[in-house]
Every structure is written in structure tokens, then in C-alpha cells.
Amino acid sequence: MVSEKRKLVAKKVLEPYLYLSPTIAIMIVLLVIPIGMVIRYSFFDNVIINKNPMFVGIDNYVKVVNNRTFFVAVKNTLFFVGVSVIMHMFLGMVYALLLNTSYLATRTKAIFRVIYALPWMFTASIIAILWKMMLNPYGVINYLLQMFNLTSQQIEWLGSRSFALISVTIINIWAGYPFYMVSILAGLQGIPTDLYEASSIDGAGMLRQFMHITIPQLKPILISLMMLDFVWTIQQFALIWMTTGGGPINATEMLSTFIYKLGFSKYQYSQASASAVILLIVCSIIAVFYVRNQKARD
Numbered sequence: 304m305v306s307e308k309r310k311l312v313a314k315k316v317l318e319p320y321l322y323l324s325p326t327i328a329i330m331i332v333l334l335v336i337p338i339g340m341v342i343r344y345s346f347f348d349n350v351i352i353n354k355n356p357m358f359v360g361i362d363n364y365v366k367v368v369n370n371r372t373f374f375v376a377v378k379n380t381l382f383f384v385g386v387s388v389i390m391h392m393f394l395g396m397v398y399a400l401l402l403n404t405s406y407l408a409t410r411t412k413a414i415f416r417v418i419y420a421l422p423w424m425f426t427a428s429i430i431a432i433l434w435k436m437m438l439n440p441y442g443v444i445n446y447l448l449q450m451f452n453l454t455s456q457q458i459e460w461l462g463s464r465s466f467a468l469i470s471v472t473i474i475n476i477w478a479g480y481p482f483y484m485v486s487i488l489a490g491l492q493g494i495p496t497d498l499y500e501a502s503s504i505d506g507a508g509m510l511r512q513f514m515h516i517t518i519p520q521l522k523p524i525l526i527s528l529m530m531l532d533f534v535w536t537i538q539q540f541a542l543i544w545m546t547t548g549g550g551p552i553n554a555t556e557m558l559s560t561f562i563y564k565l566g567f568s569k570y571q572y573s574q575a576s577a578s579a580v581i582l583l584i585v586c587s588i589i590a591v592f593y594v595r596n597q598k599a600r601d
Contacts, residue, residue, distance in 0.1 A: 344576035363577035376561040395483020423481035431545035530593040
């Protein structure tokens with residue numbers, strides 16, 4: 304009788320792991336092992352090229368930290384990520400509130416939802432080609448600026464050190480705000496209308512309702528969106544590579560392009576691995592906060 308109970312308990316404990324075992328096996332092969340290899344490479348001298356790499360400790364990390372381009376990449380990445388996350392949040396909130404208002408007809412809302420969500424449907428390659436055409440010195444952006452007498456010369460938006468970082472940041476903002484808009488709109492539609500009706504009876508205006516009802520109700524969603532967006536944006540590679548390639552003269556060099564160039568242009572695989580580990584640590588810290596936030600919501 305006792306042994307049967309033990310078997311039932313063991314079955315109850317092991318059964319979930321049995322169902323998860325195929326997924327765990329795939330994650331170990333495709334995720335854990337590659338990450339472990341990159342961490343190991345970061346502590347050896349030039350791996351892959353060198354048949355007998357030697358253990359060098361933290362030398363690769365010291366070389367990366369002493370690399371001036373690394374600090375340029377960190378500074379550009381902080382600007383790119385910070386401005387992108389703030390503007391994604393701002394634009395997503397504005398458009399979500401606009402689409403959630405009762406002042407627009409249902410058909411009008413449907414049309415605007417499609418238009419506003421269009422950037423999210425494009426791939427990075429299409430977005431890069433589209434914006435490279437528009438930001439060309441002879442493109443539509445310069446044409447409009449000259450037509451309204453806002454500039455008298457053709458600006459090299461992606462080829463100038465003064466404008467390149469701002470330009471790629473604007474492109475990333477345009478490409479990413481629909482995710483915020485859709486998520487915030489779903490959150491807005493889940494807020495009970497009773498709260499707004501009760502506050503109106505108490506004399507609360509739209510601003511007070513927004514600050515004391517809308518924001519607190521959306522707070523868990525907004526925190527999750529910001530954490531996810533931070534991790535996604537800090538890893539942004541395709542858009543930067545296809546528009547500027549990190550140039551001109553490192554003006555748009557990001558951590559992602561810096562790591563790629565170290566590994567596949569300069570063949571410094573160990574230093575590239577060390578840089579990737581640093582980026583992994585930053586993303587892992589954000590991931591920990593994200594998981595804690597999710598647990599708090601549960």
C-alpha cells in the first residue's frame with residue numbers, strides 16, 4: 304500500500320518533466336550548449352583559428368573594455384535603446400488612446416488600425432530599403448524639407464556623422480511602435496468602464512482619469528513592454544547593418560554590429576565572445592526583472 308502511494312507520488316512529480324523533456328532537450332542543444340561554448344571561448348586566446356587555444360583568463364574582456372570603439376558602441380547603443388523605448392511607449396500610448404476613443408466610428412478605427420500597424424508587418428529588409436530610399440539625398444524627405452523651405456541643401460541622412468544615429472533611431476521607432484500600440488490597446492479595452500463612470504460622477508476630468516485610472520491599470524503591461532523592448536532593441540542588428548553598417552566612421556556602431564565585426568571581419572572570435580557575454584549579462588539582468596514582474600502579476 305505504501306509502495307503504491309510512493310509510485311503515485313513519483314509519477315505525479317515526474318510526469319510534467321516527461322512531457323517537457325523534448326522541449327528541454329531542444330533547448331539544451333540549441334540554447335544552453337551554444338551559450339556555454341561562447342562563454343568558454345571568451346576565456347581562451349583566438350579560438351576557431353587557433354587549433355590549440357590557450358586559457359588566458361579575463362584578457363579578452365580587458366582588451367574589449369580597452370577598445371575605444373567598444374565605448375562608442377556602448378554610448379550609441381544607450382542612446383538608440385533609450386530614445387527608442389521612450390518613443391515606442393509614447394507613440395504606442397497616443398495611438399492606442401486614439402483607437403480606443405468613442406469619438407471615432409468603428410469603420411474609421413478599423414482603417415486606422417491597419418494603417419498604424421503596417422510598419423509591424425514589414426521585415427527588417429523591407430524597412431531598410433524603404434527608408435534608405437526616403438532618406439536618400441534625392442529622396443522624398445529632402446524634397447519635402449526643401450519644398451517647405453526648411454533646408455536649402457540635400458542632407459545625407461544616413462551618410463553624415465551628425466544625422467546617421469538620429470536617422471536609424473527614427474527608423475527603429477517607426478518600425479517598433481505598433482507592438483506597443485496593439486498591447487496597450489488590448490489593456491485599455493480590459494479596464495472596466497465602471498471606474499471611469501464613477502470618477503466622472505466625482506468630477507474627475509480626462510487628465511485625472513488618465514493619471515489615476517488608466518496608468519495604474521496599465522502599469523503591469525507597460526513595465527513588461529519596456530523590459531521586452533529594451534532586450535529586443537539592444538540586440539537590434541539587421542536594421543543597423545542594412546542601413547548604415549555601423550558607419551559612417553562608427554557613428555551608428557552598436558554593440559551588435561561591434562560584435563559581428565570583431566568575429567566575422569577581424570576574426571577575433573575570442574574578443575567577440577567576450578563582448579557577447581557582456582551583452583548577455585546585461586540582457587539577463589533585465590530578464591530577471593521581467594520574470595519577477597511576471598511573478599508579482601500572478
